[in-house]
Amino acid sequence: MIINLEDLRQRARRRLPRTIFDYVEGGAEDEYTVNANRRGFERYLFRARTLVDVSARDQSTTLLGEKLSTPIILGPTGLAGLVAPWGEVLAAKAAANRGSLFTLSTMSICTIEEVAAAAPSPLWFQLYVWKDRGVTRSLVERARAAGYRALCLTVDVQEMGNRERDRRNGFTLPPRVTFTNLLDVFRHLGWVLRMSSSPRATFGNFIETGDLAKKDAVSVAGFTNKQFDPSVSWKDIEWLRSIWSGPLVLKGITCAEDARLAVEHGVQAIIVSNHGGRQLDFLPAGTDVLPEVVDAVQGRAEVVLDGGIRRGSDVVKAIALGARACMIGRPFLYGLAADGQAGVELTLDILSKEIDRTLALLGRPRLADLDRSALRMEPQPAAEPRAPALRVLDGAA
Ligand SMILES: Cc1cc2nc3c(=O)[nH]c(=O)nc-3n(C[C@H](O)[C@H](O)[C@H](O)COP(=O)(O)O)c2cc1C
Numbered sequence: 001m002i003i004n005l006e007d008l009r010q011r012a013r014r015r016l017p018r019t020i021f022d023y024v025e026g027g028a029e030d031e032y033t034v035n036a037n038r039r040g041f042e043r044y045l046f047r048a049r050t051l052v053d054v055s056a057r058d059q060s061t062t063l064l065g066e067k068l069s070t071p072i073i074l075g076p077t078g079l080a081g082l083v084a085p086w087g088e089v090l091a092a093k094a095a096a097n098r099g100s101l102f103t104l105s106t107m108s109i110c111t112i113e114e115v116a117a118a119a120p121s122p123l124w125f126q127l128y129v130w131k132d133r134g135v136t137r138s139l140v141e142r143a144r145a146a147g148y149r150a151l152c153l154t155v156d157v158q159e160m161g162n163r164e165r166d167r168r169n170g171f172t173l174p175p176r177v178t179f180t181n182l183l184d185v186f187r188h189l190g191w192v193l194r195m196s197s198s199p200r201a202t203f204g205n206f207i208e209t210g211d212l213a214k215k216d217a218v219s220v221a222g223f224t225n226k227q228f229d230p231s232v233s234w235k236d237i238e239w240l241r242s243i244w245s246g247p248l249v250l251k252g253i254t255c256a257e258d259a260r261l262a263v264e265h266g267v268q269a270i271i272v273s274n275h276g277g278r279q280l281d282f283l284p285a286g287t288d289v290l291p292e293v294v295d296a297v298q299g300r301a302e303v304v305l306d307g308g309i310r311r312g313s314d315v316v317k318a319i320a321l322g323a324r325a326c327m328i329g330r331p332f333l334y335g336l337a338a339d340g341q342a343g344v345e346l347t348l349d350i351l352s353k354e355i356d357r358t359l360a361l362l363g364r365p366r367l368a369d370l371d372r373s374a375l376r377m378e379p380q381p382a383a384e385p386r387a388p389a390l391r392v393l394d395g396a397a
């Protein structure tokens, strides 16, 4: 029975070959930040008010002028089309059916045009800047021609994070059957059969580019590290502005200084994100940096939070801390793996029902009623006596 996102995660784990599930689930190195994202939400408790009329609840909002029925949008996830055939198209349709919004990753299996042709929902396009600026420009032009509403530049992949699960599993594109994963692939023949209707098993937006054109299997990190430009800096935001006239979103901001710079560069929205713990391990939880970003921005840009959202109550906490909406990654991929488009719709339905119930029980029936007074911090246990070695570091020995 599926009643929450953890049930969907378990179903996804059963249905996907280990290599694919680990690619979705994994983070960088010790996965400290993956876990911190969850703990961050758990540290906030609610301050509920009672005897408030909550008979009419409303979780609708707007984001960059787009009306959303729920403050949750689907984030860019590269290779979603490996989780289910036509995965990006299915997720975009699900977002449209639920009054949400889908962000297509540069590194998708389905192309910019395939997704735009199939999805009636508002779409955002997520951009990675390639060393070859001609490729970057052409991606932006294709997104504009296909009607994507906003350009979301991801700024935290200077180099691919050290995803040790993918390295151990020998994750490549197209995925390969090896001696080590043979038994596991055999156990997931359902996935193999489903994927036979996939349009391709590699990055759809540039099948003719470099190594992909040779049709050999490529390591994802090897390919992206060769193509992504680590020299990207604030001056490139001005360049992007010259080739994209619509709203610009920066994804991967984790401190007040960068949030201020983003506003000074005319960015319309900021996504506070540690990439779901997949890039720099030991970045703090999103909830730990959200308040400083919100305070730095002072309403001059819209702020979205992602990372670790698994309950509607997490979304309510993020909004109380000043986010306008939340973005999810893995949760909708679990839904996609579990049941295709219906699974993504179920992910959104579960979260939205949980938000609705939380608003009622909290005595704050509308999102606009939420502010920091709706939260309190979990009481901390009394501090442990400090270890002698730390006292030396403090200079107190
Ligand atoms: C499988 C997978 C692929 C991802 N690919 C991208 C990507 O191509 N571009 C990007 O900006 N973020 C990417 N992300 C990060 C997500 O957009 C988002 O920041 C993250 O998943 C949020 O954390 P959550 O998974 O806990 O919701 C990816 C995340 C996952 C899980």
Ligand SMILES: CC(C)CC(=O)C(=O)O
Binding pocket: 077, 078, 079, 107, 157, 220, 224, 275, 278
């Ligand atoms: C295919 C990858 C480049 C997508 C990504 O950004 C990620 O896995 O986090």
